[in-house]
Amino acid sequence: MAGLCSGVAVVTAQRRDGEPCGLLATSVSSFSTAPPSVLTSIGHASRCHRSLIESAEFGVHLLRADQEGLARVFADPVHEAKFGGLDWAWDEAVPELAGALAYLRCRRSALFELYDHSILIGDVEGGRRQPGEPLIYLDRRMDWRVDRAGGGER
Ligand SMILES: Cc1cc2nc3c(=O)[nH]c(=O)nc-3n(C[C@H](O)[C@H](O)[C@H](O)COP(=O)(O)O)c2cc1C
Incomplete structure (x- = not known):
């Protein structure tokens, strides 16, 4: 799977104690178009597992090319204060990080348990997109950059 090129996302939810939680995930994909939904x-x-499977809502943030540092914070299994010092706010019950390439607020519509993972599907109820290039994960590295044939911004 190291040869599969993917985007990089931070998935967030509210913990039982009211605090935000989040983790880095590359297992995010579009699931359906009608209604728009995503899978992770x-x-x-x-x-974050318990919070994510118990919360009615969760957030998906597609990271920008210059957010590798943020990605590493959310991939850290022992970091105790991932949101400390970050620019974020509650969007209903979802912690929304500022500055992502795209943010989706999702309402959980399905949950499947298998082996050591849970698959979450969420219907997209809100969000935003901002200009920029995506952070890309390939060959266990995140230092790739998009180089469009012909160049230029889109
Ligand atoms: C590139 C990358 C992709 C990852 N993708 C996933 C994923 O899709 N699902 C998952 O559960 N963990 C994934 N992880 C691992 C979590 O980010 C990591 O276990 C994190 O520490 C969990 O944070 P938490 O314990 O605070 O919830 C990924 C890690 C990296 C470095």
């Missing part, structure tokens, strides 16, 4: 797969070992 969350490992049972993640400290």
Whole structure:
């Protein structure tokens, strides 16, 4: 799977104690178009797992090319204060990080348990998109850059 090129996302939810939680995930994909929904797969070992499967809503943030540092914070299994010092706010019950390439507020519509992961599907109820290039994960690295044939911004 190291040869599969993917975007990089931070998936967030509200914990039972009211605090925000989030983890880095590359297992995010579009699921359906009508209604628009997305899918992600969350490992049972993640400290966010319980919050994500119990919350009615969760957030998906597609990261920008210059957000590798943020990605590493959310991939850290022992970091105790991932949101400390970050620009974020509650969007209903979803922690919304500022500055992502795209943010989707999702309402959980399905949950499947298998092996050591849970698959979450959420209907997209809100969000925003801003200009920029995506952070890309390939060959266990995140330092790739989009180079369009012909160049230029879109
Ligand atoms: C590139 C990359 C992609 C990852 N994708 C996923 C994923 O799709 N699902 C998942 O559960 N964990 C994924 N992880 C692992 C979590 O980000 C990691 O276990 C994190 O520490 C969990 O945070 P938490 O324990 O605070 O919830 C990924 C890690 C990296 C570095």
